Structures are given as structure tokens and as C-alpha cells.
Amino acid sequence: MLSETHRNITINHSTLNYTIWPGGKKIMLCFHGFGLDHTSFKIVWENLKETHTIYSFDLPYHGSSKFPRNEKSLRANDWLAFMNQFLTEEKIDCFEAMGYSMGGKYAMISAQLFPDRISHLHLIAPDGITTHFSYQFSTYPFLFRKLFKTQIKHPWFFKALVKTLSSLNIMNNYSLKFAESQMDTEFKRAQVYHSWVNLRHFLPQLNKLASQINERKTPVTFYLGKHDRVINAKEIQPLRTKIPHSRLTLMESGHARLLEAVAKSCHK
Known part of the structure; x- marks a missing residue:
């Protein structure tokens, strides 16, 4: 045992x-x-x-x-x-x-x-x-942090970010799908937000x-x-x-x- x-x-x-x-x-x-x-x-x-x-x-x-x-x-x-x-x-x-x-x-x-x-x-x-650019974009500027926080209950910002990153070829499709899989529930989205924002200088x-x-x-x-x-x-x-x-x-x-x-x- x-x-x-x-x-x-x-x-x-x-x-x-x-x-x-x-x-x-x-x-x-x-x-x-x-x-x-x-x-x-x-x-x-x-x-x-x-x-x-x-x-x-x-x-x-x-x-x-x-x-x-x-x-x-x-x-x-x-x-x-x-x-x-x-x-x-x-x-x-x-x-x-x-x-x-x-x-x-x-x-x-x-x-x-x-x-x-x-x-x-x-x-x-x-x-x-x-x-990564996407991490900096979501966590460093104050305005974008506030926008990013709204995705916990209303994930429109994250979906728009994913679409933008995909269209600009900044992240490959696999990485984008991996990120989406980590954001498919409110609990996971809150976990992502605090793991990224509260660790932005870590x-x-x-x-x-x-x-x-x-x-x-x-x-x-x-x-x-x-x-x-x-x-x-x-x-x-x-x-x-x-x-x-x-x-x-x-x-x-x-x-x-x-x-x-x-x-x-x-x-x-």
C-alpha cells in the first residue's frame, strides 16, 4: 500500500x-x-x-x-x-x-x-x-488583463484571441487546440487566468x-x-x-x- x-x-x-x-x-x-x-x-x-x-x-x-x-x-x-x-x-x-x-x-x-x-x-x-506573444498580450497590459478576465464567465475574448493568433500564424493549430482544451469550462478559464496573470512576473x-x-x-x-x-x-x-x-x-x-x-x- x-x-x-x-x-x-x-x-x-x-x-x-x-x-x-x-x-x-x-x-x-x-x-x-x-x-x-x-x-x-x-x-x-x-x-x-x-x-x-x-x-x-x-x-x-x-x-x-x-x-x-x-x-x-x-x-x-x-x-x-x-x-x-x-x-x-x-x-x-x-x-x-x-x-x-x-x-x-x-x-x-x-x-x-x-x-x-x-x-x-x-x-x-x-x-x-x-x-510567447500570446502570454504577454493576455497578461501584461492592464487593459488586456481586464479583457482577459472577462473570459472567465464570457469567453468571447479568448475565442477572438484564438482566431486572431490563428489568422496571423503566431501559434500553430495544435497549440491553439491545446489552449482551447484548457479553456472549455468556467473553472478551467479561471485557472488559466490566475495561473497566467498572477505568475506574469514569475x-x-x-x-x-x-x-x-x-x-x-x-x-x-x-x-x-x-x-x-x-x-x-x-x-x-x-x-x-x-x-x-x-x-x-x-x-x-x-x-x-x-x-x-x-x-x-x-x-x-
């Missing part, structure tokens, strides 16, 4: 939940993709439990974590407060970090904040390296991160799906080219099943 422990950290009316799956002595912190939760990494634990103990988080606006639904953006210093308390309470001195898609931002920022504690950075089709400092990694020779592995039409090799180049010793592993997978493919390869 799976033995797991659920815990949380509350700071300034925000609560970050995480689950612990016990195993080996190595520690891995896991950060899921959009629309998912901590359970995404159960398959990783199943393949690594002989060597690793997994700490899997419910990221802001996902799972059981509770964050204010306002216009305030989460900053790296906010995440530092959560991670400092987490590492202190769990008595963790050294850890690996694994981030999938949206969770890649959390993994990179955690590595950036704790350069002397990160022992291996695993980035699975990571978001946060390349900032991005790694690529030059600083790369410099820290290179100085310490911290292992970095990128995982991409050969059939992934959401995040491809071009998307990760701004960071990968700055880290000469990083590794790239290509999996026979698309975006949605990539985490599962990586997990199954872990024990090989």
Missing part, C-alpha cells in the same frame, strides 16, 4: 500543499504542469522509490493549494519564503528538482534560489524559457541561473518529446545554449504523455 503524507505551508493567507512519498535517501522536489496536481508524479515515485523520496507540490491555483485570486503577481522572493520554510521544516539540505511544462518555471526558480542545494535539475518540456533569470549552474557544474537534463507540438527544441535554446554540459533526452512521446514516458525511463 502506498504510504504518503500530506502537509502544507501557509504564508500571508496563501497555502502551499505538498505530498511526500517516502523512499530512498535522495530527495526530489516535483512541480507539475498546468491543469494537473501533485498526483502527476506518483508514477515517478513508483519508478524511483528505491533511491528517492519524492516531495510533490500542488502549485498555486491547482490541487489543494490556496492562493488569493487577485491581480498581485507571485515573485521569486515570495517563492523563496515558501521554500525556505519548506526546506527548514523538512530538514532538507540537498535536493533534485523536476519540473514538467508549467512546473519547469518552479524548478528553475528553485534551482536559482538555492544554487548550493540543487544537485540535479530535470526539465521536462519546460515552460518559462521562451515567453520567471527565471536565465543568465543568472546558467552562471550558477556552470560555476558548480550542476547536472541539467532536458527532456523533450519527439512528437511534442507545444514545447520543442527551439523553445529551450535560450537556456540550453548557456549550459554547455547540459543533456538533452528525446522521448517517443507527445506533450501530454511526456511525463509518463520520462518516469518509465527513470529505472532503466
